[in-house]
Amino acid sequence: MDIFLQQLVNGLTIGSLYALVALGYTMVYGVMKLINFAHGDLVALSAFVGLTVYTQIFGEGVSSLIAIIVVFVFTAAIIAFVGVLLERLAYRPLRTAPRLSAVVSALGAGLVIQNTIMLMWGPNMKIFPSNLFPQTLWDFGGVVMTFTQVMILGLSSVLMVALFLFINKTKMGTAIRATAIDQDAAKLMGINVNRIIMVIFIIGSALGAVAGLFIGIYYRGITFDMGWLYGLNAFVAAIMGGIGNIPGAMLGGLMLGLFNAMITGYISTQWAETFTFILLIVILIFRPTGILGEKVAEKV
Amino acid sequence: MSKKLLQVQDLHVSYGAIDAIKGVDLYVNEGEVVTILGANGAGKTTTLRTISGLLKSKGGSIFFDNQDITSTSAHEIVAMGMSHSPEGRRVFATLSVEENLMMGAYTLKKYDKKTLEWIYEILPRLQERKQQLAGTLSGGEQQMLAIGRAIMSKPKLLILDEPSLGLAPVLIKVIFKAIKQISQAGVTVLLVEQNAKAALKLANRGYVLELGKITHEGSSEDLLNSEVIQEAYLGKKK
Ligand SMILES: Nc1ncnc2c1ncn2[C@@H]1O[C@H](COP(=O)(O)OP(=O)(O)OP(=O)(O)O)[C@@H](O)[C@H]1O
Ligand SMILES: [Mg+2]
Numbered sequence: 001m002d003i004f005l006q007q008l009v010n011g012l013t014i015g016s017l018y019a020l021v022a023l024g025y026t027m028v029y030g031v032m033k034l035i036n037f038a039h040g041d042l043v044a045l046s047a048f049v050g051l052t053v054y055t056q057i058f059g060e061g062v063s064s065l066i067a068i069i070v071v072f073v074f075t076a077a078i079i080a081f082v083g084v085l086l087e088r089l090a091y092r093p094l095r096t097a098p099r100l101s102a103v104v105s106a107l108g109a110g111l112v113i114q115n116t117i118m119l120m121w122g123p124n125m126k127i128f129p130s131n132l133f134p135q136t137l138w139d140f141g142g143v144v145m146t147f148t149q150v151m152i153l154g155l156s157s158v159l160m161v162a163l164f165l166f167i168n169k170t171k172m173g174t175a176i177r178a179t180a181i182d183q184d185a186a187k188l189m190g191i192n193v194n195r196i197i198m199v200i201f202i203i204g205s206a207l208g209a210v211a212g213l214f215i216g217i218y219y220r221g222i223t224f225d226m227g228w229l230y231g232l233n234a235f236v237a238a239i240m241g242g243i244g245n246i247p248g249a250m251l252g253g254l255m256l257g258l259f260n261a262m263i264t265g266y267i268s269t270q271w272a273e274t275f276t277f278i279l280l281i282v283i284l285i286f287r288p289t290g291i292l293g294e295k296v297a298e299k300v
Numbered sequence: 301m302s303k304k305l306l307q308v309q310d311l312h313v314s315y316g317a318i319d320a321i322k323g324v325d326l327y328v329n330e331g332e333v334v335t336i337l338g339a340n341g342a343g344k345t346t347t348l349r350t351i352s353g354l355l356k357s358k359g360g361s362i363f364f365d366n367q368d369i370t371s372t373s374a375h376e377i378v379a380m381g382m383s384h385s386p387e388g389r390r391v392f393a394t395l396s397v398e399e400n401l402m403m404g405a406y407t408l409k410k411y412d413k414k415t416l417e418w419i420y421e422i423l424p425r426l427q428e429r430k431q432q433l434a435g436t437l438s439g440g441e442q443q444m445l446a447i448g449r450a451i452m453s454k455p456k457l458l459i460l461d462e463p464s465l466g467l468a469p470v471l472i473k474v475i476f477k478a479i480k481q482i483s484q485a486g487v488t489v490l491l492v493e494q495n496a497k498a499a500l501k502l503a504n505r506g507y508v509l510e511l512g513k514i515t516h517e518g519s520s521e522d523l524l525n526s527e528v529i530q531e532a533y534l535g536k537k538k
Binding site for chain 1: 352353354373374375378379383384385386390391392393394395399402403404406407449450453
């Protein structure tokens with residue numbers, strides 16, 4: 001029972017991170033029908049940018065609420081800007097080109113970001129300082145929760161609820177949904193589709209940035225090519241939930257995190273990825289559009 | 301003299317190597333209902349999509365409300381007071397009826413309550429269904445929504461591309477009656493229709509488009525009485 005509860009906590013934690021990253025894939029796909037393969041590398045970039053922001057502005061060892069806020073806001077802003085730049089340079093010129101060109105461009109952009117990280121921070125693993133978050137932990141009768149886990153679960157939940165309300169209750173959110181359904185019809189409503197796409201990249205990249213920072217803080221070791229691994233898992237989560245579907249990405253992320261944690265807890269870490277793909281295949285056999293993907297299929 | 305709200309001069313549009321529109325001239329005066337008739341593939345939709353900025357022209361010019369909009373982007377043209385209800389309705393299927401209408405008012409700071417009430421008055425079915433997802437509406441209801449959505453922006457010019465396509469005669473009547481009411485409220489209308497007779501009855505003037513060129517134009521009365529038109533578009537034999 002202890003293993004189960006402990007892995008439940010661990011699974012929800014990593015699942016929240018997958019969900020944050022999956023949202024970036026799914027939002028871009030929803031509006032542009034494009035898989036932004038460079039998204040995982042933006043997540044990795046965020047961990048490195050956060051590391052530099054933290055050590056340069058505050059110096060290692062400083063732990064304060066202000067430091068946490070500055071590191072998160074500043075890093076998210078930088079990554080959002082890089083995301084907008086990515087769209088301008090790698091995707092916008094190919095908006096009307098065949099789908100394959102955009103895919104190649106996305107893969108290329110990912111490599112450019114990876115290599116930029118390597119050139120700026122070096123090819124070896126960097127260790128994210130342990131002091132940004134206090135090292136407090138709570139023991140609930142054998143189930144341990146760290147301050148970092150509480151932060152990850154708390155902030156991810158807040159961000160996801162905020163995003164859900166933004167998309168479903170505001171004029172801009174409705175315009176985003178409309179653009180995802182039919183770009184030409186959206187233009188005829190007076191919606192500036194380029195602006196919508198920019199907003200999507202800002203939100204998706206900023207959420208990915210938060211995930212990247214948490215990955216640094218939670219796992220400590222960060223490498224220039226780690227975006228690939230987290231990106232792939234989050235991408236699988238987005239597909240499981242139904243790509244293009246926002247609640248689907250949230251659900252897919254949490255499910256995948258829990259599933260991974262249970263496999264790790266009861267079988268072995270080595271098998272986690274294998275089982276991830278078995279789960280993906282099983283889900284796609286029974287629900288080819290993903291768990292919540294019906295609406296996507298309906299509109300096509 | 302009445303003011304020309306829309307003026308299209310020597311318009312050329314092509315899809316790759318295929319020339320679809322080969323020198324179209326047309327105008328719409330303020331307050332008029334003007335119709336464009338033409339067989340399938342004549343280039344009616346292409347003309348409308350170019351006017352509203354969805355397609356780029358290869359040559360010629362488009363003036364709207366005294367401004368050159370030839371290379372203005374579609375969303376800016378909407379803000380200038382032109383609204384285009386496209387062929388095939390294109391309602392946002394997974395948005396509710398009400399959300400669709402709100403998207404119609406996207407260019408306004410806040411949607412206009414009176415306009416919404418007026419739409420519900422002339423198309424009462426929409427009010428009954430306002431919480432329903434647009435994709436679950438019948439074809440006729442979707443067409444009503446497409447028209448209602450297009451006037452939520454309080455346009456000066458309303459462009460309609462085949463609003464009666466695929467509808468039962470009863471519904472065609474409802475749609476045409478709504479268009480008439482919209483026109484009587486002071487909105488200028490440019491209407492593309494396959495249903496030539498109904499369109500000419502409603503319109504002040506008409507154009508006939510064939511293979512990307514205007515072949516006939518005139519008052520609705522003249523066109524209704526023209527033998528060529530009667531044969532080709534009104535289904536009358538000699
Ligand atoms: N996206 C496209 N790519 C290539 N050719 C096109 C495209 N859209 C239309 N065309 C061609 O342009 C010509 C005009 O088409 P358009 O849709 O404007 O005709 P239409 O008068 O609206 O016909 P309908 O009454 O069937 O709606 C046709 O020959 C059509 O095949
Ligand atoms: Mg057409």
